[in-house]
Amino acid sequence: MTDETKRNDAATNGELKPVRVEPNVENEARPYPLPNLVGESNPEPSAERRDVASERLIEGAVVVEDGVKKVLRRRPPLLEIQDLNVIFGENQVLRDINLKVRRGETVAVIGESGCGKTVLLKNMIGLIAPTTGRVLFKGKDLARVSDKALTEIRTHYGFVFQMAALFDSMTIADNVAFPLRQHRRNMRRSEVKERVESLLEEVGLNPKIVANKTPAEISGGMRKRVGFARALAMEPELMLYDEPTTGLDPIMSDVINELMIEVRDRRRVAGVLITHDMKSAEKVADRIVMLYPHARLEPDEPQMIFDGTPEEIERATDPRVAQFIRGEAGERLREMSAGR
Amino acid sequence: MMRVKSLEWEKPSRWERFVESTATIGRAITGRVALAGNLAVFSVATIFWLVVKGAKRETLTPAFYNVGVLSLPVVMLTGTFIGMVLAVQSYPQFKLVGLETRIGAAINLSLVKELGPVLAATMLAGRVGSALAAELGTMRVTEQIDALASMGVNPIHYLVTPRFLACLTLIPGLTLFADLMGVVGGAFFSIKLLGVDWSYYWEYSRNMVGLFDVFAGMFKSVFFGAAIALICCHQGFRCGAGAEGVGKAATSSFVISFVAILFLDLLLGIGLDQIQTQFLGGPKGSMI
Numbered sequence A: 001m002t003d004e005t006k007r008n009d010a011a012t013n014g015e016l017k018p019v020r021v022e023p024n025v026e027n028e029a030r031p032y033p034l035p036n037l038v039g040e041s042n043p044e045p046s047a048e049r050r051d052v053a054s055e056r057l058i059e060g061a062v063v064v065e066d067g068v069k070k071v072l073r074r075r076p077p078l079l080e081i082q083d084l085n086v087i088f089g090e091n092q093v094l095r096d097i098n099l100k101v102r103r104g105e106t107v108a109v110i111g112e113s114g115c116g117k118t119v120l121l122k123n124m125i126g127l128i129a130p131t132t133g134r135v136l137f138k139g140k141d142l143a144r145v146s147d148k149a150l151t152e153i154r155t156h157y158g159f160v161f162q163m164a165a166l167f168d169s170m171t172i173a174d175n176v177a178f179p180l181r182q183h184r185r186n187m188r189r190s191e192v193k194e195r196v197e198s199l200l201e202e203v204g205l206n207p208k209i210v211a212n213k214t215p216a217e218i219s220g221g222m223r224k225r226v227g228f229a230r231a232l233a234m235e236p237e238l239m240l241y242d243e244p245t246t247g248l249d250p251i252m253s254d255v256i257n258e259l260m261i262e263v264r265d266r267r268r269v270a271g272v273l274i275t276h277d278m279k280s281a282e283k284v285a286d287r288i289v290m291l292y293p294h295a296r297l298e299p300d301e302p303q304m305i306f307d308g309t310p311e312e313i314e315r316a317t318d319p320r321v322a323q324f325i326r327g328e329a330g331e332r333l334r335e336m337s338a339g340r
Numbered sequence B: 001m002m003r004v005k006s007l008e009w010e011k012p013s014r015w016e017r018f019v020e021s022t023a024t025i026g027r028a029i030t031g032r033v034a035l036a037g038n039l040a041v042f043s044v045a046t047i048f049w050l051v052v053k054g055a056k057r058e059t060l061t062p063a064f065y066n067v068g069v070l071s072l073p074v075v076m077l078t079g080t081f082i083g084m085v086l087a088v089q090s091y092p093q094f095k096l097v098g099l100e101t102r103i104g105a106a107i108n109l110s111l112v113k114e115l116g117p118v119l120a121a122t123m124l125a126g127r128v129g130s131a132l133a134a135e136l137g138t139m140r141v142t143e144q145i146d147a148l149a150s151m152g153v154n155p156i157h158y159l160v161t162p163r164f165l166a167c168l169t170l171i172p173g174l175t176l177f178a179d180l181m182g183v184v185g186g187a188f189f190s191i192k193l194l195g196v197d198w199s200y201y202w203e204y205s206r207n208m209v210g211l212f213d214v215f216a217g218m219f220k221s222v223f224f225g226a227a228i229a230l231i232c233c234h235q236g237f238r239c240g241a242g243a244e245g246v247g248k249a250a251t252s253s254f255v256i257s258f259v260a261i262l263f264l265d266l267l268l269g270i271g272l273d274q275i276q277t278q279f280l281g282g283p284k285g286s287m288i
Helices: A003-012 A047-056 A117-124 A147-154 A172-183 A189-202 A220-232 A250-267 A278-284 A310-314 A319-326 A332-337 B014-053 B057-069 B072-096 B100-141 B144-150 B155-193 B198-208 B211-237 B242-279
Strands: A020-022 A062-065 A068-071 A079-088 A091-101 A106-110 A132-137 A157-160 A238-242 A270-274 A287-291 A304-308
Touching: A079 A117, A091 A117, A091 A287, A091 A304, A106 A117, A106 A278, A117 A238, A117 A270, A157 A220, A157 B144, A172 A189, A172 A220, A189 A220, A220 A250, A238 A250, A250 A270, A250 A278, A270 A278, A278 A310, A287 A310, A304 A310, A304 A319, A310 A319, B014 B155, B014 B211, B057 B100, B057 B155, B072 B100, B072 B155, B100 B144, B100 B155, B100 B198, B100 B211, B100 B242, B144 B155, B155 B198, B155 B211, B211 B242
Parallel strands: A106 A270, A106 A287, A157 A238, A238 A270
Antiparallel strands: A020 A062, A062 A068, A079 A091, A079 A132, A287 A304
């Protein structure tokens, strides 16, 4: 095997060493934005930021490695969902869902309560198995890999739960250290302590104040941030956020938004955000997809009724999308009374 | 739990009621079969993880402390009272036929073969089992079990294996303590309060109770411990939503465990009696 072939294989397998990215015709190089500090106000998402986001996707970019030019086209998406159907008993929740999440990209999944957003998220990490269809992480089907392989794959994910899901029998420090203690057995205690402190500081918590408290002794916003720190502990490649701003005050919601942006921009981590909060979706996401409840779809209608950028969703012509983003009840109350 | 009678908007016809009740019975049967199958898969997974990866010390120590150390006082107390109650209940009957000196044999044999293991197991199911189901149920409801799985940690290995191992290995010890305290309680009541001659009391006990009887009780307790741990953890893992779900898991875990203890006691009792009769020449001594 020649050196060039080896390099091409590495590129297609998604195991590239740091390379210089040259701008191609459609993709003019811009510097990465500087990370925002926690709590600092962030302007509304700009067109420039979205271009920078699309630049991070790398697909289609020309790379130069050791003087050899290559176009990265065949790199599989980080996460790919193919024809996903999920049925519980007689109740179909998801129908023919197809979705790709590329490296460095944050996708927001919106939709009204009960439309299957959380079920979709749990399918993405293999907590719920698809009835039919496939969920691929870096090309590996989560339903077909062994338990051991699935466990290894899950260490590449970070999951921020709606209610934080902290272990209430452990202190905050032990919660954040938990994944490190499970998977980085060779880390010394001092290293784990240092890392926990750095993660807590990163999410705006003072380790000296919170480290020895239990989850019951801190506020809801703090618990969410501890959950965030725990999800980041293993340096994931894909973050899954399950309604991270639900139940928080507007300022704390924005702090969480800033954290998600920082994770994406500074750590170059891809993300899937499940939310009802349009402000959060438009601020954080590079792409927004909208799910519609299966029970209210026409027989051959796709369940994903929108897939586009935050700018595009503002101009969406589908009345269901427009109704959702404007938060208007319309005829919904009467529809629900009629059992739809 | 507050129950409010549902308002009926439409009265179903007699045929619809028949169909619905038939469907309910069918659902109940298939539900029980599915539950048994699910428990079997859960048990196999627990044993698999125990054999393949063992249990982590950080999870094993609290489980052993909870099951062993914290259960010991209540098990010993129960044993003492049961020994005394046996003395109270059996003394008049034995006295009627003039066999009160042999009361020790009856008390001690009942204790080591049946009451010690069954009561130690019942106390374990009540004190530890329900708490296990409630704890794991709360973890299920608050997504802590999902959080474990999402971090690449197998929840059965991390949560169930240490609890299973603790119940399995510590229940024989708890049974032994229950037996011991029952023997002490029965002897104290019979000798000190009922006036049975102590030398006859111990002599007949020694003649009737053999090592096999003590072993049989402890052998049975291992099965009880395993059943309690698996049933209670399984109930916690499949806990329904909300406070009601956790409450139901805790209650049903005790009820199912208790039924399982009695069922296993019957099966193992028959089996061990057969072994004693076939291979060891029957019971050690005779009451008469």
